[in-house]
Amino acid sequence: MNYQNLSAVDLGIAAALILINGALSVMLKLGLERQLFWASVRTVVQLLAVGYVLGWVFANAHWYVVLPLMCLMTLVAGISAAGRGKRTYAGQLIDSVISVWSSSWLVAAIGLFVIIHIRPWYEPQYAIPILGMILGNTLTAVSLGIERMTQELVSGRNTIEMILALGGTRWEAAQYAARQAVRAGMMPTLNQMTVVGIVSLPGMMTGQVLAGQDPESAVRYQIMIMFLIAAGSALGTVCAVLLTFRRLFSADHRFMIHRLLTRR
């Protein structure tokens, strides 16, 4: 069987499946109808828009088109990584943008230039989806890392002050929290890596197979991307945790817990 294009009617049938969710929401009084409606609309609109944008970028494959798009994607990922979590501090937005940006671009560069050898260097067919996959995972890792860091600092406040009062340095006081935070940030990727292929077939691999690529070649790409994602989220988490550490501990070894604010 060759590649089957989906018509508007086909999509309509698929979209009608949302009625199952709607019916369940009404029957079980979940009160989710409104949210379901808007979620469906957003799915359709956002994906159509991205398809349109990508189509245009692929047709106009210039570095001055591709690079700004990649910057925009990274910025959005960085901003949304900062927008989660119960607590925040002045500078959290900058910290999370820096963490997402530096780690994902470094790892994407290794993947695109050292491993895949794309030509030209901005080839959007590769650069955009690969950066996108790394960004999606780094974003989660960074936001989990910062959230766990701030949570550990608040709950471990007494211990942190005890270590400082005994003559510990700021890093000695913070390292337990920092370790827990890095761990938390890396966990989703680790979990994903242990079950990949058994419990779930990753989206990119599925897509390649559907598009007619032989599974073995698709698997190779998937293996590469898993390691890029693992490296990106690990680097991003460590970077975010260290930046948070620098914001909340002063150079004269003081813990500035008052800088942590509860988000409303």
Add this chain to the structure above:
Amino acid sequence: MLSSTLSLNLATEPLIDVRQLSRVDHTGATQLLNPTDFALMPGARIAITGASGSGKSVFLRALAMLDAPVSGEILWQSNPVSSDMIPAYRTHVCYLSQRPALIEGSVLENLQFPYTLKSLRKRTFNLSVASDLMAKAGKDASFMDKPAGDLSGGESQIVALVRTLQLEPQVMLFDEPTSALDPQSAAAVESLVLHWFDAGAGSRAYIWVSHDPQQARRMGDRHLTMVKGVLQTGDEA
């Protein structure tokens, strides 16, 4: 002749000399500690009382350099303390909070913990010193193996105190260390402190913050009162 002048000088030099030290809260709107001049001499036993929220803890924490002052300076043995020397300063000037914080593990592991820190790494844990201190608080050898999580509030505070005193600091800053304790544990804490103080033969000093006037009289030779961020001599007016 020369050595006697030197030791005389040492004895008259304050351990901590504070000039115009003040603190505001993090919004900058409320004055927590008014500009304060204060000298802690070797051999001093100072008790500070005052209403809760008057700034007693604020003062002690500022002396331990745990919170940044907005003005003033703290001299340690007549020298300013640079940022990178603050951890070392805190091994000489130890702050003990009202709520003891213990790490996960046994009592013994808690007592060994300070020696894992960079500023104390050159020193080694001495089990017999620690056991002696524990024995003075009425705790026998089997107590060392108890998990920290199983200790009562009083026992935890004794462990926290011994953990600090075994390091033989020159100055101790006690922030209501016995306010949440049973009378027996409180007595053990007081006697451990006096033992540490006497062992220094006049070279050590402490400040004890208390809300109990009787305890303040018992533990302090000099009595100060904190009223709305102002440190005053003598009893509350």
